[in-house]
Amino acid sequence: MAKPKPLSSTRLRAVMPPEKIAYADSREIPQSAAIKPPQPRALMGLEMGLAISDPGYNVYVAGDPNLGRTYMVRQFLEPRAAKMDRPTDLVYVYNFQDPDRPRIMRLPAGGGKTFKKALDAAITDIRREIPERLEQDSFARKSETLLRSFQDRREEMVREMEKRASAKGFELEVDEQGGMSLYPLVEGKVVSEIDFDKLDVGLRTKLKKSGDTLLAEMTKSLRQLTREERDYREDRRKLERSVVDAVLDVHLKPLADGYEDSDDVSGYLKALRADILDNMDQFLPADSAPVSGMQALFDGGSQVDFFVRYTVNRFVDNCDCSGAPIIFENHPTVANLLGSIERESEMGALYTDFTLIKAGALHRANGGFLVLRMEDLLQEPQAWDGLLRALRAGVSKIEDAQEREAMRTKGIEPKPVPLSVKVILIGTDDIYETLYAVDDRFPKLFKLKAHMQDTVPRSASSIKGYLGVLARIIRDADLAPFDSTALAALVDHASRMAEDQKKLSLQLPLVRELMIEASALARIEKREVVSSDIFERAARNRDFRANYYEEEFLGEYDRQLIKVATTGDAVGRANGLAVTAYGGYEFGLPHQISCTVGVGHGGILDLEREAELGGPIHTKGMMILKSYLTGLFAQDKPLVLTGSLCFEQSYVEVEGDSASGAELASLLSALSGAPINHAYAFTGAVSQSGAIMAVGGVTRKIEGFFQVCKRRGLTGKQGVIVPKDNVVHLMLGTEVVEAVKAGMFHIYPVETIEQAMEILTGLPAGKRRPSGKFPTGTLYRRVDDRLAELAELAAKNQCDE
Template sequence: YYYNLFGKIEYKSHMMTTMTDFTMIKAGALHKANGGYLILQVKDLLMDPYAWGSLKKALKYKEAVVENIGEQSRFVPTVTLKPQPIPLNVKVILIGSFFYYRFLAADEDFRKLFKVNVDFDVEMDRTQENIQHYVSFVASMCENENLKHFNCSALAKVVEYGSRLADNQNKLSTRFNIVSEIVYQASALADMDKSEYVDVKHVISAIENKKYRSNRIEEKMQEQIKNRKVLIDTEGEVVGQVNGLSVMGVSDYSFGLPSRITARTYTGREGIINIERETEMSGNIHSKGVLTLNGYLGGKFAQEKQLGLTAQVTFEQLYGGVEGDSASSAELYAILSSLSDVPIKQNLAVTGSVNQMGQIQPIGGVNEKIEGFFDICSVKGLTGDQGVIIPASNIDNLMLKDQVIEAVKNKQFHIYAVKKIEEGIEILTGVKAGEVNNYGEYEEGSIFYLANKKINQFNKVLTPSKEGA
């Protein structure tokens, strides 16, 4: 890499020795770009131990020197050609990830030499113009690489895949290396089928094959759930138990899986005890999400009394760490169920962050989470009443696989979008959440009424008796 960039002085063997002359001086990319622009990949530059230092020296002194590696550090000087430095006037553009920028930013020379930082987005708006650019990219790639061309349905699937990579219906991913991989594979599949053009079935197969090559861990986890080694229910009702949803990542592949979340409530004043936090298995964001629940419960049930409550919440069969607040709404549902003694439907799974006001906030990985629970339900058998509760603000992020869309159309699987905790608890239990009447009490028989009633009972146990005073 060094010689390609800075040039070299070549030698030839002659009479058991080596010799050179000015005709064997070879220019590098830096010389050829003199007076113009030179674009380099940071990763390649840093992988060569001599390249980065030499590039800084050339830009700092504005001279392009042809010098073989080791000339400056040679212990015994030798007589050889020493070409005169060439005045250098070149603009160098370094391309790399933000990780490399942060790494190089610690170098004082880097900040002086590379003053302009441009941060490119990994997605763009899904406009008609950008869709045409996407299609043009695929067409030019097929032309340049001698691949089979894509018909309209195949191109539409590639565009849809670009939105899936961006996790947004209104965006397209600019990670063209991943899109290119699908284009290559789809063309190869069409070639195997002896098709004149790449069809939508070839694109779908290419996407599925890409997933299959990376989903070994996902299949193992699903097998554990199917064989009841990991306990997940997709039918029935249980008090204080809910199916949460999480995303796991392996290399560049991520997938969703359900997790059993349970809550037990009893007399005490410790508030919500996050078992993961107590055992140092909880990340900061997850701990914050659980602590937020205290504010919601206090606002609902402790305006005129103390919150005489201890609630233990945990992810069952979790043996690694947990991070993120996307399960905070599920944890709150489990606590409300335990307080009210109203069971939660196990045919539903929940994802969504919650704030102290009870508003459901958006989360990441919504597609993986929905598909993860759908796959488990499919393995155990779809019953027609299974589904997922997601934040309403995540609706525009839905880019689901065809099997899920088909199941939703046939009413075999359901997706519920909620904005508030009250909406979610009503779907999970089939019981009204409850509103405060003119007397400041929740309507009888509602979730909040039953929960408030139990908290009052806890407070009676905690309040010292005044008899005999």
Template sequence: MHEESWRTMFPDYTQYQTTLDHYSNLEPASIGTLQPRLSDAVRRFSALNLQPRILRITAPDNTLYRDYIIELIKKYQFNSNNNTTCSQTSEKEQPIIIAGENVTAEKLFGAVYPPLEQNTLAKPSVKHGLLHQAHNGYLILSITALLSNPSLWPRLKRTLTDGVLEWEASNKKVVINLPPAEKLNVKLVIIGDRYLMAELDSAEPDLSTGFAMYGEFEQDLLLNDASLEDYLGYVKAIIDHHQLPQFADSDAVTALLNAGARYAEDQTRLPLCLLWHLNLLSEASLESDGKVITAANIKASLRAKEYRESYLPERAIADIHHGQVLIASDGKEIGQVNGLTVVEMPGHPTAYGEPARISCVVHFGDGDISDVERKVELGGNIHAKGMMIMQAFVATALDLDQALPYSASIVFEQSYSEVDGDSASLAELCALMSALSSQPINQQIAVTGAVDQFGRVQAVGGINEKVEGFYKVCVHRGLTGNQGVILPKTNLSNLCLNDEVIEAIKAKQFHIWAVENVDEAIPLLTDKPFRSENEEDETILSLIEERIDYFHHGDLSNEVGILNKIRICIANWFVQN
């Protein structure tokens, strides 16, 4: 248990400085460089002549990703044609047809129309569809088109499997002579995100049992010497392809890496999202007036994005400042702790951090710990799981030979929407221990982290937003030099805090404490150890044990005596009846 240095609050790329300094000498990466699994899937799919005829690719369904996949298909299609020794269709004869989202049966399969003349000898007119255009080639189809019109799938599946398309009349009420079935050699590529792929899987189980190949566009990669050089080539390829300004120096590249670490929520990983890179670099080029991009341009573009999206977060913090939402940032309170939450509002592009007051009260009872959020159906399943795990740890830590003589009620104060996730279970545990021991909690410190049944503190998501959310509350009321956040030690690699918070940490005005277990967290909040091997030490557990012992053997108040008499009467009544 120790306070973390400001140097751990953001990524350190000094070991890669040589590679960063040689950025201008790097060549743009070729297509597929950082997508080895996807590249292998496309290469094999291009080389196969029989089954499978379908390749489904998990990737964002937009033009940017679709064009990337098409370029990848062209790359391996060309290599396949050049390396083969048998007679194959040339590259020019392998079309790649893109189907839009509004795909109808006639647009996809074509149709037969009755003759315009009222003549029995006149031949019906035939209109070819996208499948005919993709003959001996590829049809790129959005998964949205299939899910919005599921009646297309049985006929499409049959055509791909049999290699034959049976014609159908455009108007089934009119009897016309249909031409013979056409042989088609088409490979289908389906593109869509993971959730939509899951819906397609549930509708067509054959897709995951060998009927189709699978590939996906990976969204990040692990940072090391080799991958960084490939990544910088990847960025350079994006810049060249979209004719954007180059970076001015290694500082600009480092600024991009810092932004990427924050986006990926991991100091050790690099994001690969095409859309994220294009948006950031395009706005940075706007800041640079079309000249070379500097680190200041990248930071300015990030600040501009944050400003555009700051209305709701600022309103939430303003409610705290005006006292409409009660959050204490100084003093001490029993059974009350500042938890940290991440708010995801429908229609808002990003999640933002917001502190939440978690309170716990105890009273004489049968040991039940009541989760108010769950009882009023405002708590999700993961939140309920975290509460149950926390209760199991409490029961183990107290090591009682009979039921706890107190009941407790834990609640997120002034919360009017669903609460989910287990990231508040450490804060809830601290509030419960405080209420049971009557030991106050320091309100200058906020807490986030999940706990397991052994009291180990586990990583949570949205750690940067949570820290910055509590910092905004503290800085508005005035930093005391004692405020800060307790977080899981395993979350240190996820930190990439903004410059303002880092400067406050550097000046010792704000603090970060990383903990591995409950025994490290509770002393920071209560100034007392959670437990000790020395029985003479006053600890949180010893205070709780004293309170329990007083309940069983001490002089109780008249109210408690009356309560016990009522219990005895009820017990006797059940025995007699």
């Protein structure tokens, strides 16, 4: 196989020529150029969610952060919600039949505000007018007539009773409360109790007997007197009721006529009218002693609080909506999401009523859309459970917070709210998979997954749409215009973010941040338009603010505190590459991989694994490496050796198999004795057949090794060996591209470990001949001979023992 040639500078990155941008600057890009977001799966999931009204077809928008998930959902919902009907208002009112269970009523959108205003005005007028009418002369005359009639009848009955008592020899006294006393008369004089005891026994007996008979007769008359008084009070009550009834006709009947088509409202107003008539005393002029605050609480409220029952709690008010509501709840606690029943304190006692029932986001979104972020919602397990229960039942039961406490006080139980809401959850795919596996309610209630993708192909149509999105960001954020060179640089930056020459990253929030900084830099420099040089400086400034740790590491390389050679060669040592991340900043660094081999039966030890610093994927890479040796060199002899592989000066966990190619290179070098050229670094995963496979972060890895070489002085012979499959992922910075173009740095794409070893050692790998031997002078011949020698030495030592 021919030795690979280094890549030309034109293959190291995708470049968007500014002349291919059809606009001089972003101001010329029409708003129509921003085509719909390139998220076909997400948009299909949302479309299906709107089209299906059956319960359970709620939507989970799955995607990584910084994809503009919330923005996309908002942009999708707003135009569609605006065309939908406004949902009805929901109001809670007093339940006159069962005060502990407030009633809920539906009213047309905006009707809750109108109804409450009209009812409050009617009750205010009723409270004012009833006392006024009861104080009018006409009512006073009628009341006086009733009273005189009763008093005349009472006086006549009392005189009759007194006459009958006198005829029997007794004197009768009747007090105002209806109490009756009889006193005997002896010789025309009233006998006191003391004098009565002094009378003759026979006379006393006679008087007592006559008194008892008379008292029995008088009791019948007294009962008649009580009935007369009761009749008077009833007549008086009827008179007052007729006045109140007339007032209610004036103020409640017009209100009731406006809601004849609503059985709920009509029934409520009838019950309200009956309750006012049953509690007329509350509307009469206050002429009784005031009730104490504590007694008022035991009686169901203070004198003023009594009238709260005649008001309306506008639980959900859609008067300001234009279409279906879209509620983004950013703090989904139990109360904020599911509603609550608040309590107030009076005289040290807690109380509640239907006016203290508060709606949650779930209720405000009823008839529309509720959008929640899973990262926020999972911080509130009770809110999450309550949401699932409500969606499963189709109604939301508003619970008193004290129901979750050990001690409960008397509360209320509002009627549950029927739900007709589409819930949209926004979260990562990992959260989706976890919920799908551990909560059987989740897949039943969120049947639609709207999956967002990270990238879009870099095609002419997608670039056009991407430019439209950039123009919209510039307009919305009021940024300085971007000229064609800056727009072209933004397209290339999107490919660098995607780490792919043929794709554009859709992490638009991160792009927006950089655009804001570029615009600010242009204004600092008093430039009216953002050009590519300003944009690139903004990107460099952003990196500079975040690359402190990278500079610290590079300083360690400069001082040779981290031992990585960029010139010379050595046996059993290769330069590998790794990517490190601090916060949102990633950078590549080289590291030395070393291998030792000798006589023995211990095999190749992975020191990272032995020190518990190697992850399972790295361990698998080591096993593949051993399998490669077995398949290639153990056909005619056993592999008998001892040795070790390790990452020098590495004190953190190593994970991934991207270093397995460099590990195999150091092992083959140690076995063959052929030195590895340290002017090269090598990254790539190796298969059991020796193929070099693609790895991640290849751009950052190359740039990391380039920086170390540059700081030590480029020789023109340094470079990086990468998997051929990774060539399309290269989006190298201008500095590296210029160095390659000048012949001062080289990047070699390889497909097999044999190609890599030829570059690293300068020796051809060799191919096994039909005789079973590799050609003389090849790398694999030297490895094969050394393995045979180690096997013989091991066998000899065993015989000597």
